[in-house]
Amino acid sequence: MTGTDILGIGTSALLSYQQALQTTSNNISNANTPGYVRERADFATRPDTPNGDYYLGNGVQVSGVQRIVSQFVNAQVANATAANNQYQAYSQYANQVDNLLGSQSAGLQPALQSFYNAVQGVANVPASIPARQELLSQGGVLAGRFNTLYQQFNQIGGQINAQLNNDVSNINSLATQIANLNTQVMAASNNNPVGQPNSLLDKRDAAINQLAKYVSVNTVPQSDGSINVTIGTGQALVVGSSVTRLGVAPANGDPNRPGLVFVTPNGHVPVSTVVTSGELGGLLQSQKLLTAAENGLGRIAIGIGTQFNTLQKQGIDLNGQVGTDFFKVPQPQVFSASSNASGSGLPTVSITDPSQLTADNYRLSYNGSAWTLTNTTNGQNVSMSGSGTTTNPYTAGGLSIVVPTTVSAGDSYTIEPTTYAARDLALNLTDPRQIAAASVVASAANQANVGTATISQPTLTTAAGSVNTTPVTITISGNPPNTWTAISPASNTTLSSGSYSQTSGATIALNGWSVDLSGGAKAGDSFDVTPPGPGDNGNALQMAASQQQNLLENGGNGPTATFGAAYSQLVAKIGTETQTAQTSAQTNQALLKQATSLQQSLSGVNLDQEAANLLKYQQAYQASAKVIATANSLFQTLLQAVQ
16 A cells, blocks of 8 residues: 555545534534534445455545534424424414403393393383383493494404415415525536535425424425425425415405415415315414304394394383384395406395304305305205295295396305395484383283183284274183184174183284283183273383393294394304413414424434534644654655655
8 A cells, every 4th residue: 555545545534524623614614503403424434445365445424514404304394393382272272252252340140131132121111111121231231242343343343354465475475495405406506416505495495494483384395306285185386486376355255255276377366265274274264253252242233133123013111103124134244256246236135034043154146047045164955945036036044045146157246145234234223202101002901701711812813004093802712611712892793702721721813913821721721912091011022031041043943033042152162262362372382392302312412412523623633643744754755665
């Protein structure tokens, strides 16, 4: 072996350990650099030289400087980041909605109870103007509470929408950054798997992890060194150096309900339904929860307003007139949900049965031959009866729908029956004398009756102004008592008769009113239906009784919830969602911490480990220098020997 061979080996070692020292020094200097991935100099033996029957080694070389990274761990961190940010955002806004609805001072229950207390006050003293004025005042307070709750919901919605726009802007910026880094990586790597531009890869990975804060991401490495990024369920955001930009546009035509879209040369492509994670997913989830709260509150507003308007029209006010609407009850909102639908006119939608209303919104679509109504909350089609005309409208879910006459295939519309009802409910009456506390007709049992049968307050079967108020006496006869007979005392003529059951009683409908008899009647017992006397409170009692009546949540077997119970159910639903969101936020925060710790243990810089490497490479470097010195000494000896 010649000195030159030893010199070459020593030089290769010296240069290799110099590069290893440089790599270690770079790790130490970037120990606190965000996004930096620890690097390692990989050593490889230089090709051997044949020497007769054996080979002699030729030293060492650095085969590459590799990033210590695991794409699997990186994906874990990205997924954990997206889930954590989703539930952090969702729990934040869910908590605001929950606190608002459940507030003892700002919630609906106190105003609802005060309103019904005022109704009872009128029932107690129906002719009292101060009591009537108090009812008007509390009616205004109740409508104002609905309005205020909606306004506060709207403020929360504004915060969500602002954050949505900000996140979309950040996503587009990060997507552009990733695309630019793809271009630089492709140019630097030149399709060579060895000698990758580590600093560029660090920046790209850091940008992808930043992107995961806003939306769930999936990455697909390409052979040219670039990486494709998809979001949601596989929608391409970055492909090589190309970017598809996200945007914010009204969802389903409602300008107050922005959604996510891909902005393409051919128009907007909605993607809200496929984005379920990251901060964007949490914001969209918060939008749905807020809509559920607005719709649930709006349904109660419609129920109360419609019920009181109905009762007002069945009573007589202090002026002797049939009552008019107590509240101004808003009608459903309808929006064009397709680009061509706006030119066809909007469907006419009205509420026919508040008890059947849900807290859901709908999409009405035309395919060229038939109309379809879809519940946008659960995606299920809703059965409709009728033909959609003015004389025979479609009916479904407590709604009446008259469709446009000029439509095209693909036209669709969004129907929001209750979303804005809390915002638009208002007091209609201004004069306390207009409160219709008196009944059009009243009923009473004869004080001389010996049986235990009772008669209900009359309910009107026609408009109050069309009711025949002529007094009617209903008498029980038979042995056993099994027949009722209605006569007009003024003319002593029989108006009608029918059978009476001691167990189920009888329902009697005459002159535009209906009453129920029930209980153990005796022959000769009688009941009177007459115009009410001065100061009657029959209709006010009906109004007060509506507080305890099930008038909402009609699933097909009749209403099952009072107004107060419906609000309590809404509060409980939002509270459950909030609790679930908070628990998920805590869980995913712990999972993110765990995934990040794993990533740092693999890719992060450990200063103790790097210090040990520094010492190891320094010693090897010094030993290599000794090899070179030895080779030089041998070479000098050789030169002296041949002189």
